[in-house]
Every structure is written in C-alpha cells, then in structure tokens.
Amino acid sequence: MSFSVHGLAVSRGIAIGRAVIVASSRIDVAHYFVQTEQVEGEIERLRHARNEVAAEILKVQQSLHDLGPSDAHPELTALLDVHLMLLQDEQLTGGVKHWIVERHYNAEWALTTQLEVIARQFDEMEDPYLRERKADLEQVVERILRAMRGVSSPVVSGHPHPGQDNAVDVPLVLIAHDLSPADMLQFKQSVFAGFVTDVGGKTSHTAIVARSMDIPAVVGARSASQLIEQDDWVIIDGDAGVVVIDPSPILLAEYGFKQRQGEVERERLSRLKNTPAVTLDGQKIELLANIEQPEDAVGALKTGAVGVGLFRSEFLFMGRNGKLPDEEEQYQAYKRAVEGMQGLPVTIRTVDVGADKPLDRVAQRAGEDHLNPALGLRAIRWSLADPAMFLAQLRAILRSAAHGPVNLLVPMLAHASEIRQTLALINRAREQLEAAGVRQGAVKLGAMIEVPAAALTIPLFLKHFDFLSIGTNDLIQYTLAIDRADEAVSHLYDPVHPAVLHLLANTITQCHAQGKGVSVCGEMAGDVAMTRLLLGLGLRSFSMHPSQILAVKQQILRCDTTRLQTWAQTVLAAEDPAALMTD
Numbered sequence: 336m337s338f339s340v341h342g343l344a345v346s347r348g349i350a351i352g353r354a355v356i357v358a359s360s361r362i363d364v365a366h367y368f369v370q371t372e373q374v375e376g377e378i379e380r381l382r383h384a385r386n387e388v389a390a391e392i393l394k395v396q397q398s399l400h401d402l403g404p405s406d407a408h409p410e411l412t413a414l415l416d417v418h419l420m421l422l423q424d425e426q427l428t429g430g431v432k433h434w435i436v437e438r439h440y441n442a443e444w445a446l447t448t449q450l451e452v453i454a455r456q457f458d459e460m461e462d463p464y465l466r467e468r469k470a471d472l473e474q475v476v477e478r479i480l481r482a483m484r485g486v487s488s489p490v491v492s493g494h495p496h497p498g499q500d501n502a503v504d505v506p507l508v509l510i511a512h513d514l515s516p517a518d519m520l521q522f523k524q525s526v527f528a529g530f531v532t533d534v535g536g537k538t539s540h541t542a543i544v545a546r547s548m549d550i551p552a553v554v555g556a557r558s559a560s561q562l563i564e565q566d567d568w569v570i571i572d573g574d575a576g577v578v579v580i581d582p583s584p585i586l587l588a589e590y591g592f593k594q595r596q597g598e599v600e601r602e603r604l605s606r607l608k609n610t611p612a613v614t615l616d617g618q619k620i621e622l623l624a625n626i627e628q629p630e631d632a633v634g635a636l637k638t639g640a641v642g643v644g645l646f647r648s649e650f651l652f653m654g655r656n657g658k659l660p661d662e663e664e665q666y667q668a669y670k671r672a673v674e675g676m677q678g679l680p681v682t683i684r685t686v687d688v689g690a691d692k693p694l695d696r697v698a699q700r701a702g703e704d705h706l707n708p709a710l711g712l713r714a715i716r717w718s719l720a721d722p723a724m725f726l727a728q729l730r731a732i733l734r735s736a737a738h739g740p741v742n743l744l745v746p747m748l749a750h751a752s753e754i755r756q757t758l759a760l761i762n763r764a765r766e767q768l769e770a771a772g773v774r775q776g777a778v779k780l781g782a783m784i785e786v787p788a789a790a791l792t793i794p795l796f797l798k799h800f801d802f803l804s805i806g807t808n809d810l811i812q813y814t815l816a817i818d819r820a821d822e823a824v825s826h827l828y829d830p831v832h833p834a835v836l837h838l839l840a841n842t843i844t845q846c847h848a849q850g851k852g853v854s855v856c857g858e859m860a861g862d863v864a865m866t867r868l869l870l871g872l873g874l875r876s877f878s879m880h881p882s883q884i885l886a887v888k889q890q891i892l893r894c895d896t897t898r899l900q901t902w903a904q905t906v907l908a909a910e911d912p913a914a915l916m917t918d
C-alpha cells in the first residue's frame with residue numbers, strides 16, 4: 336500500500352526508482368554496476384574474500400586451542416564459531432549473490448545491501464540475544480570488505496550505467512539516515528537518480544551538494560530510512576519535499592507526467608544559455624557558478640556562467656582520513672579549475688571545514704559533543720590555527736593565478752585581528768614563492784560576509800579587500816541562531832527575516848558607495864523566489880550552482896530594477912517581509 340513521508344525540498348525535480356538503503360557507516364564502499372560478463376568475477380571475488388576470512392578465523396581458533404585448556408577463552412571461541420557460521424549463512428551469501436546477478440551491483444555494494452536487509456530483521460527481533468548478533472554480522476561483513484580491498488574489481492574506475500546492459504535498467508534512488516558532504520561528493524559520479532535522508536536542513540552542505548548534482552532530493556525526512564525497505568519503489572518529489580513509497584499505478588502515472596513536464600521545462604530553459612543576463616531596464620547582471628571540484632567547471636561553462644564565484648576548496652580536504660592535500664596537489668586542482676574556465680575568473684575560497692563539513696565522517700572528537708561546531712574552530716579560524724597548512728593553500732592558489740584570473744576569497748572573518756593575520760600570511764606566501772623563484776599570479780582579495788559582526792563592520796572590510804561576497808547560508812544561521820543543518824528548527828530559518836535583509840542591504844549599499852564589487856554566493860542567490868528582492872536591493876552579481884543559473888536568468892530577463900528598487904524598500908521596512916514577497 337502506498338504511503339508518503341514529508342521532508343524538506345532541497346533539489347528540484349521528480350525521481351522514480353527502486354530504493355537503495357545505505358547505512359551511513361557503509362557509505363565508503365564503491366557503488367557501480369558490473370557488466371554481464373563480469374558477474375561471475377564479482378561472485379568469485381566475494382567467495383575468495385570469504386574463504387580468506389574463514390581461514391583467518393580458523394587460524395585464530397587453532398592458536399587458542401594450542402594455548403591449552405587452562406588459557407582457553409571460551410567466550411572468544413564461541414564468538415569465532417558464530418562468525419564462522421555467519422560467513423556460511425545462506426541468507427547472507429544467497430542474498431549477496433542475488434544483488435550481483437539480478438542487479439549487477441559490484442560485490443561490495445551487494446554485500447552492504449544485504450547487510451542492511453538482514454540487520455533490519457535483527458532489529459525487529461524480540462530476543463535481545465539474537466538482536467545483538469547484528470553486531471557480529473557487521474563485524475563479519477567488515478572483515479569480508481577488508482579482505483576484498485586487497486583485490487579490487489576490474490571496473491572500479493568506470494561507472495557503467497545500467498542502461499548499457501539490458502539485464503538491469505531500473506533507476507535507483509539512495510535512502511540514508513545521513514550523508515556527509517564528502518559522501519555526497521562520492522555519489523556525484525554514481526548511478527543514483529535521487530536522494531532521501533532522514534536528517535539535514537535546506538542549506539546543510541549535504542543539501543547543497545545534492546543541488547549541485549541537479550538531482551531530486553529530500554532531506555529531513557525523519558524516519559524515511561527506517562520506513563523504506565531495500566528495493567521498494569519510491570517517488571522523490573524534490574519540489575514538494577515528499578517521498579512516496581510503493582506508489583499506486585495512478586500515482587506513478589501522475590508523477591511520470593510531472594517528470595516529463597520538468598524535462599520539457601529544462602529543455603526550454605537551455606535555450607537561454609547564450610542570452611545575456613540583462614534586465615528590462617538594461618542592467619547587466621553577473622551570473623557566476625558555485626563549484627566543489629575542478630571538474631565542475633565544465634558544467635559551469637555549459638550553463639553560460641561568466642566565471643566561478645565560489646570554489647569551495649574544502650571538498651579537496653574532506654574524506655581523506657586526515658591526510659590533507661599538499662601544496663602541489665592543491666595547485667594542480669586549482670589550475671585545472673582555472674584552465675577549465677577558459678579565461679573567465681575563478682574565485683577560490685580558502686578552506687572552510689568544520690560545522691557540518693567535517694574533515695572526516697566522524698564529525699566530532701570524543702568528549703566534544705557538548706560543543707557547537709558551527710561556533711567553533713571553523714573556516715578561517717581553522718586555517719589560522721595551522722599557519723603551515725594555510726600557507727601551503729595560499730601558495731597553491733597564488734601559483735594557480737599564473738594560469739588565468741583568480742580571486743582569493745576568505746571565509747567567516749569577523750575580527751580585525753583575523754584580517755591582519757590573514758593578509759600577513761598572504762604576503763608571506765607571496766614572498767616564499769618569490770624567494771623560491773616559483774611562478775605566481777596577481778589575485779584580487781575578497782572577504783566573505785557571513786557573520787553578523789562582519790556585516791555590521793563593512794568599512795573595516797572594504798579598507799582591506801577588493802570585493803565582498805555575502806554567504807547568506809551562514810549569515811542567516813548566525814543572525815537567527817538557527818543551525819542550518821538541523822531540520823527541527825528549519826521552519827525558523829528565514830532568508831527574509833528583517834534582520835537578515837538589513838544586513839544584506841547594508842552590505843550591498845556600502846560596497847556600491849565605495850565602488851567595490853559585491854556578490855551573494857549563498858543559496859539565496861540561486862533561489863528564483865529571491866531574485867527580484869536581491870535585484871531590488873541593488874545586487875548585480877549572483878553566484879549559484881550551475882543548475883540554477885538558467886532559471887535565475889529567466890527571472891532577470893523579466894525584471895525592471897527601477898521598479899523593484901521601490902518595492903524592495905517597502906519589503907525592507909515591513910514587519911513581515913515574507914507577506915510582501917509575492918506582490
């Protein structure tokens with residue numbers, strides 16, 4: 336019977352497919368399809384790993400036995416027996432085989448999928464002893480995965496789509512309790528047609544990456560990952576924030592129709608690619624792209640972006656088990672982005688880890704869960720706490736500027752002392768390169784305005800920086816004291832709260848008065864419902880995910896900024912600006 340779950344709409348469109356439930360802890364296995372002729376090889380890889388694990392366990396058992404009865408560890412021996420039994424368990428081995436043969440999942444993916452299926456059955460058991468066997472099963476699977484790591488599949492690098500092979504041609508949607516931004520990045524190359532997570536807010540970085548992938552996504556869907564079963568048919572309505580499970584034929588037809596309508600609309604929008612973004616009254620508007628990886632430059636150019644307004648460099652740093660990219664690796668990545676943009680400017684933001692962008696999957700260190708990471712050692716604070724790391728990044732950015740126009744953007748500054756330290760380090764990085772005779776280029780320096788303290792001291796920033804970029808995601812979070820990643824308070828996350836609008840208007844006006852560039856690079860810039868207001872407040876430069884550029888451009892083409900200016904002043908003066916937004 337169909338039922339639906341409601342969450343937050345974070346990435347538009349409709350996806351219809353079978354559910355792949357992924358436990359957060361298992362997200363780092365590769366997910367790809369194998370070709371028919373590779374199915375046997377995958378099964379063999381799995382069999383080989385299982386045998387290896389069984390041999391390991393038998394060896395440990397033998398050594399325990401050799402210790403003699405006085406040193407025997409009866410509990411350990413019993414545990415190893417359980418593990419051996421689980422290794423042979425028909426439900427595990429048969430199930431894994433099913434996912435490989437029927438669905439062409441690679442062995443690791445098949446194994447973790449079947450683990451999810453069995454783990455749920457354990458969860459539902461009344462008997463606490465049996466329930467606890469789930470942990471044993473997870474350990475066994477972990478051991479098999481480890482054994483398999485030594486022998487990778489021949490097709491790991493490719494991601495053949497199921498459509499390439501007639502045996503499987505069903506779209507898949509990913510359902511997880513939570514996904515970190517780094518996980519999302521991994522899925523960027525993957526086969527999934529949509530995402531649902533139980534947790535997350537509209538401007539959480541997981542949601543932002545989903546939007547950048549331009550596939551339908553719903554976050555904050557509470558217990559979706561518990562209610563949806565492996566392989567269920569699911570509809571993700573990324574416009575309404577609804578997930579329909581086991582849809583009836585009528586619902587399927589209705590959503591199928593909506594999906595096709597969406598495709599037609601995209602096709603229509605794509606014709607605007609080469610149309611200049613100019614308002615009815617002749618104001619030229621700059622539409623820039625937000626990117627997470629150098630390769631995203633291709634997509635940015637495809638939608639007609641006139642540059643990159645925000646390259647979130649932290650995505651190069653995440654999910655690497657603490658091994659950070661060195662100067663050379665970063666330089667190569669920035670250079671790829673710069674060259675990819677073919678002479679258009681690239682704004683590289685220095686690393687912004689922390690808060691909901693942990694370096695690795697474990698968000699916080701043990702004993703620190705009483706701390707609020709959004710208020711902690713994040714962004715520029717993190718960089719200034721490790722000058723050697725920061726200098727390496729600054730040198731890499733300066734070097735990349737020898738290959739094309741580069742702007743260097745610094746996140747989350749709030750204090751004059753931070754500005755001083757940052758500028759001093761930029762100078763030091765320049766001198767170091769000079770002393771070493773390494774080629775570098777000139778960069779424009781920009782500061783992000785994302786803390787109310789910064790928005791209230793704009794003259795200080797204008798004194799030291801060439802341009803400002805308003806990070807509304809954080810500016811809203813810190814102005815309203817709303818955790819942007821927490822769906823429980825997402826109804827209070829209000830981009831048009833009068834306080835937010837005043838900070839925005841003030842920043843834009845002061846930049847214009849001094850002839851300095853200002854743009855918005857938070858999610859507000861890509862939200863078509865906000866385009867008129869931002870234009871009315873005087874904004875002329877917007878940075879957003881490439882997938883949003885054409886829809887925003889369409890809005891711009893219909894706008895008259897002189898009229899919007901007057902209207903924006905009434906919105907700014909209103910007690911409840913939201914009520915005026917549809918005027």
Ligand code: PEP
Nearest residue numbers: 785806807808809856857
């Ligand atoms: C912002 O805060 O608006 C922003 C663009 O930075 P991020 O979303 O990466 O924190």
Ligand code: MG
Nearest residue numbers: 785806808809
């Ligand atoms: Mg930010």
